Every structure is written in structure tokens, then in C-alpha cells.
Amino acid sequence: xxxxxxxxxxxxxxxxxxxxxxxxxxxxxxxxxxxxxxxxxxxxxxxxxxxxxxxxxxxxxxxxxxxxxxxxxxxxxxxxxxxxxxxxxxxxxxxxxxxxxxxxxxxxxxxxxxxxxxxxxxxxxxxxxxxxxxxxxxxxxxxxxxxxxxxxxxxxxxxxxxxxxxxxxxxxxxxxxxxxxxxxxxxxxxxxxxxxxxxxxxxxxxxxxxxxxxxxxxxxxx
Amino acid sequence: xxxxxxxxxxxxxxxxxxxxxxxxxxxxxxxxxxxxxxxxxxxxxxxxxxxxxxxxxxxxxxxxxxxxxxxxxxxxxxxxxxxxxxxxxxxxxxxxxxxxxxxxxxxxxxxxxxxxxxxxxxxxxxxxxxxxxxxxxxxxxxxxxxxxxxxxxxxxxxxxxxxxxxxxxxxxxxxxxxxxxxxxxxxxxxxxxxxxxxxxxxxxxxxxxxxxxxxxxxxxxxxxxxxxxxxxxxxxxxxxxxxxxxxxxxxxxxxxxxxxxxxxxxxxxxxxxxxxxxxxxxxxxxxxxxxxxxxxxxxxxxxxxxxxxxxxxxxxxxxxxxxxxxxxxxxxxxxxxxxxxxxxxxxxxxxxxxxxxxxxxxxxxxxxxxxxxxxxxxxxxxxxxxxxxxxxxxxxxxxxxxx
Numbered sequence: 251x252x253x254x255x256x257x258x259x260x261x262x263x264x265x266x267x268x269x270x271x272x273x274x275x276x277x278x279x280x281x282x283x284x285x286x287x288x289x290x291x292x293x294x295x296x297x298x299x300x301x302x303x304x305x306x307x308x309x310x311x312x313x314x315x316x317x318x319x320x321x322x323x324x325x326x327x328x329x330x331x332x333x334x335x336x337x338x339x340x341x342x343x344x345x346x347x348x349x350x351x352x353x354x355x356x357x358x359x360x361x362x363x364x365x366x367x368x369x370x371x372x373x374x375x376x377x378x379x380x381x382x383x384x385x386x387x388x389x390x391x392x393x394x395x396x397x398x399x400x401x402x403x404x405x406x407x408x409x410x411x412x413x414x415x416x417x418x419x420x421x422x423x424x425x426x427x428x429x430x431x432x433x434x435x436x437x438x439x440x441x442x443x444x445x446x447x448x449x450x451x452x453x454x455x456x457x458x459x460x461x462x463x464x465x466x467x468x469x470x471x472x
Numbered sequence: 473x474x475x476x477x478x479x480x481x482x483x484x485x486x487x488x489x490x491x492x493x494x495x496x497x498x499x500x501x502x503x504x505x506x507x508x509x510x511x512x513x514x515x516x517x518x519x520x521x522x523x524x525x526x527x528x529x530x531x532x533x534x535x536x537x538x539x540x541x542x543x544x545x546x547x548x549x550x551x552x553x554x555x556x557x558x559x560x561x562x563x564x565x566x567x568x569x570x571x572x573x574x575x576x577x578x579x580x581x582x583x584x585x586x587x588x589x590x591x592x593x594x595x596x597x598x599x600x601x602x603x604x605x606x607x608x609x610x611x612x613x614x615x616x617x618x619x620x621x622x623x624x625x626x627x628x629x630x631x632x633x634x635x636x637x638x639x640x641x642x643x644x645x646x647x648x649x650x651x652x653x654x655x656x657x658x659x660x661x662x663x664x665x666x667x668x669x670x671x672x673x674x675x676x677x678x679x680x681x682x683x684x685x686x687x688x689x690x691x692x693x694x695x696x697x698x699x700x701x702x703x704x705x706x707x708x709x710x711x712x713x714x715x716x717x718x719x720x721x722x723x724x725x726x727x728x729x730x731x732x733x734x735x736x737x738x739x740x741x742x743x744x745x746x747x748x749x750x751x752x753x754x755x756x757x758x759x760x761x762x763x764x765x766x767x768x769x770x771x772x773x774x775x776x777x778x779x780x781x782x783x784x785x786x787x788x789x790x791x792x793x794x795x796x797x798x799x800x801x802x803x804x805x806x807x808x809x810x811x812x813x814x815x816x817x818x819x820x821x822x823x824x825x826x827x828x829x830x831x832x833x834x835x836x837x838x839x840x841x842x843x844x845x846x847x848x849x850x851x852x853x854x855x856x857x858x859x860x861x862x863x864x865x866x867x868x869x870x871x872x873x874x875x
Contacts, residue, residue, distance in 0.1 A: 268861075270654075274646040378641035384873065385865075387493060407486040
């Protein structure tokens with residue numbers, strides 16, 4: 251067990267804020283939705299597969315996926331909604347690959363059930379494409395060892411945790427989350443890094459994720 | 473007026489620290505807000521709070537007001553109605569009046585901001601004074617079914633701005649400039665939302681002769697067809713067959729609008745002499761609204777059309793179970809069965825009310841979730857953060873910005 255190893259490089263916590271940008275693009279049926287999914291910027295795919303996580307931090311996991319939600323709740327296509335909701339986002343290292351997966355699920359479904367194309371939402375319930383603009387700042391919180399790391403983790407904003415877990419991995423195309431990267435690279439604790447990277451953040455609330463990481467790290471240092 | 477530190481017990485210190493940290497990045501920039509009135513109306517109410525808090529964050533944030541005569545404001549009222557989708561007769565003379573007053577303001581108003589933040593259509597033509605500074609247009613109006621003639625007239629000015637801000641996704645339009653989504657917010661420390669003592673709530677119920685012997689169902693809204701108080705009474709009657717309860721309909725009405733006065737009489741007639749229906753025509757009294765919401769078992773908002781519907785956020789902030797129509801900005805505030813219930817009909821409303829009255833644990837959970845959702849997304853601190861990001865966004869092009 252490694253206790254309070256000093257890091258080669260300290261962990262500097264960042265925070266991330268987002269501003270929602272409207273694209274003016276909307277869909278009222280599945281074909282329009284599919285076409286727009288193919289062409290909107292990656293930051294829009296990111297927004298619609300992650301917004302739910304941030305805006306509904308307190309909920310136990312509902313699919314963090316606006317496409318699934320709209321298809322199920324507005325078009326009434328439960329099965330397609332479920333298929334999209336259960337995409338294992340952890341398996342996709344980039345927004346490009348995630349987008350391709352969403353497209354292939356919808357296209358396959360349309361081949362199986364072409365009548366879905368006849369379903370329209372009302373104008374009031376149209377799907378509006380939004381994209382995220384992210385603003386990243388360095389905070390004053392710096393950890394040199396796991397004890398400092400876990401103390402900061404307890405008080406840092408949920409935006410910071412979000413950034414280091416989700417944004418860094420998928421949108422910035424790093425291979426793992428920032429915490430695991432630092433723990434392995436700067437503290438040399440591969441086992442702990444792996445434990446954290448194995449947590450599926452898409453099936454927990456952000457507060458539960460925070461608690462889980464704190465618990466894992468505290469076990470490591472006590 | 474509350475200060476930033478007063479919000480720490482509600483949102484946590486780290487949120488306020490983030491605001492301070494972001495505001496530092498705008499040091500030296502002058503932000504000039506311009507609207508059409510210093511008092512009265514939602515925009516002035518928001519600016520009053522925002523400007524003070526942004527100043528406390530160290531930003532040089534100022535506020536100017538354009539001038540205009542009665543004829544100008546009559547025209548802008550027509551514009552407002554037309555943008556909301558109401559049929560209005562708008563003539564060339566109306567456009568001429570608008571342009572004449574706009575020209576006077578262009579000549580007289582001093583533009584000094586690095587960022588000029590224009591609110592609503594009245595001052596929109598000031599963009600003609602654009603130099604090398606940044607210009608934002610904040611649209612507080614639901615333009616999803618706007619009259620095309622008025623929209624095209626305004627669009628000529630809008631596309632000269634750097635960006636436009638709407639309150640809900642479905643208000644967005646196809647435009648060649650950036651469009652941002654910034655929802656409105658509630659102030660948890662205002663008279664309408666702050667905590668009230670049991671004594672204050674009881675005193676207000678006593679004043680309005682509302683006994684606490686039965687569950688109270690409440691809709692707070694002005695008496696307007698679009699808020700459907702008649703439908704609310706019909707739903708109450710369906711509920712009443714199985715659950716004894718009281719209905720409170722409280723709000724104001726425009727005394728100078730003959731149609732509104734007539735409609736209020738219609739609502740009274742619909743209620744007939746049911747002693748359990750309390751129709752309160754209230755003057756502007758935020759503490760009373762707050763108390764009525766806090767005394768309620770279920771709060772409803774059965775609007776037929778809604779801009780954003782902040783009364784829903786106010787109710788959820790008080791951890792009340794809410795049933796509301798699936799229109800306007802309401803679905804942004806309520807996720808069906810998680811943070812409240814959405815309905816599309818009188819029968820659906822009645823069913824949901826019964827469900828909440830008969831399942832208090834479920835109702836409590838929805839209310840708690842609702843409060844948390846409002847805390848995370850619809851408080852003034854989030855609104856401040858969005859405005860600071862909006863100002864910062866003017867200086868960057870990328871989707872991922874390292875500050």
C-alpha cells in the first residue's frame with residue numbers, strides 16, 4: 251500500500267463552465283433528427299449526451315442522452331429510446347465514434363421499423379439542437395499527495411469533477427479520466443488509477459461519483 | 473439588497489468563488505446595459521439585481537435607459553404582442569414612429585461600453601452606433617410564433633449584433649450570428665422566495681380567509697385566458713369528487729384592459745358560490761404570493777401558452793409538488809415524474825393532483841427533486857455565471873476556451 255507518496259507533478263484542479271449555444275436547427279421526426287445528428291458540430295453531440303448529467307445531478311441515473319429521451323417521450327418509440335439510452339459511452343474514446351454509434355443504431359432501427367418515419371412531434375415538442383461552449387479555468391486547488399487530493403475532492407465544485415471525469419476523457423480525447431492519469435503517472439499507483447477509471451460515471455449521479463472516489467482514495471491512504 | 477456572501481449558505485462557497493474567478497477575466501471591460509425603463513416590468517427587476525451583483529464581483533457594469541414618448545411605447549407594445557404571435561395591425565406609420573425615436577436616442581445616448589448589452593426590442597436600433605466594441609441583444613420575449621413582418625423589421629438590426637440571447641431553445645431562429653440560451657432565474661433571497669415564518673404564513677391565510685382545514689391547491693397567475701383559470705376550476709371539481717380540498721387562484725389583472733376585467737368576471741362566475749374556491753385579485757404583493765405557495769399542498773400552472781413560466785421555479789424552490797402544462801419553458805423546469813408532473817389536459821391535471829394528494833411521499837420526493845433542480849439551474853447565481861461567460865465568449869471563437 252502506498253501512503254502519501256509525493257507526486258512527481260502536483261494535480262492542479264481545473265473547473266469548467268459551459269454556455270449553451272443555440273443552433274436554430276430542429277427536428278420534428280426521426281429522419282430529420284438523424285440527418286442533423288450526422289451534420290451538427292461535435293460539441294452538439296457532446297451537449298445532448300452529457301447535458302442531463304450536469305443539469306440533473308441529483309437524479310439517480312436517467313439516460314444522459316437527450317436523443318433517447320426525446321425519441322421515447324415525444325415520439326413514443328420506447329425500444330429505440332432504450333437502445334440509445336443504453337449506449338456504453340465509456341467504450342467510445344471520441345465524439346466522432348459516439349456519433350457514428352448513435353447514427354448506426356437509428357439507421358438499423360429504421361430498417362427494421364420503417365413506419366417510425368411517419369411519426370411527427372408537434373412544433374412545441376420539436377428537438378432543438380444546442381451545442382456547448384466550454385470555458386476552462388485553473389483553480390487555486392493543488393494536491394501534492396493523495397491526502398491533499400481527497401480533501402480537495404470533498405470541497406471542489408461539481409463542475410470541476412465533471413471536467414476531470416467527462417470532458418477530459420471524451421471531448422478533449424484523453425484516454426482516461428484526469429484523476430486516474432495523475433495517480434498512475436505522478437504517483438505510480440496503477441492499481442488505484444485502474445479502480446477509479448473502472449467506475450462508470452454514466453450510471454451514477456455526480457455527487458455519488460464524488461463520494462465513491464473519495465471512499466476509494468480514503469481506503470487507500472488509511 | 474442581499475450581497476453575494478448571503479448566497480453562500482444556499483449555493484455553497486465554491487460557486488461564489490467561481491463567479492469571482494470568472495469575473496477577474498473581464499477586469500477593465502465596461503459593460504453597458506441599455507433598456508427602455510428603469511422601473512417596472514421583469515427586465516428592470518432583473519437588471520436591478522444583476523447590475524449590483526456584477527459590480528460586487530468587480531465588473532464595471534452600468535445601466536442606461538432610452539427615452540421615448542407615449543406614441544413610441546404604444547408601437548413597441550404592438551411589437552411585443554406581435555412577437556408573441558398575437559394579430560396586430562401594424563402600419564408604416566408605426567415603423568416610422570419607431571425609427572424616429574430610435575434616431576433621437578442614437579443621437580442623444582452616449583455609448584461608452586466595451587460590451588453593449590441591449591435588452592428587448594425598444595433600444596435595438598442603437599446598433600447603428602456600433603464601432604469596434606461588442607454588441608449583444610437580449611431577447612426576453614417568446615418569438616417562437618412571431619409575426620413575420622415585425623420579426624423581419626427587427627432582424628435587420630439583430631444581424632448586426634455579435635450575438636443574441638434567448639430564454640428557451642424553441643425561441644431560436646435561423647440567424648447568421650451566434651445565439652445563446654440563457655434561462656431566466658429566481659432570486660432565492662427576494663420577498664417572493666425567501667423563507668417565511670409559520671406566523672407570517674398563517675397571518676396571510678387569516679387575512680384572506682383561507683382556513684387550513686383541507687389541502688390547498690394553488691395557481692398563481694394573472695387572470696388571463698392563456699393561464700386557463702377556468703380549466704383549473706374544472707380540474708378542481710374533478711378532484712373534489714374524491715379528495716376534499718381548497719382551490720386558491722391568486723394573481724393580478726390589467727385594470728385598464730376591458731377584456732381582462734370581463735374575463736375575471738367569467739372566472740368568478742365559474743367558481744359560483746363554492747366556499748372552497750378562493751379567488752384573490754392581488755395587488756403586487758410578493759410576500760403574500762410567497763406565503764400562499766408555502767401554504768399549498770400542490771401548486772399548479774395550467775397555462776395554455778407560456779414564455780418561461782418562472783412561477784413554476786418559484787413553487788419548486790419551495791419544494792412543492794407541481795403539476796404544470798407541457799408548454800413554453802415549463803418542461804425545462806420539470807422533468808415529468810422526476811421533478812414534478814406535466815399535463816396536457818384538464819383531466820390529466822385532475823388525475824395528477826389526485827395522485828399527489830393521495831401519495832404524500834411521492835409528492836414530497838417530487839418537490840425535493842424540484843428544489844434541487846432549481847438550485848442547480850435556475851437561481852440568480854447561475855444567471856450571473858451565464859452572463860459573465862456570455863461576455864467572455866465575445867472575445868473567443870473556439871468551442872473549448874482556456875481562460
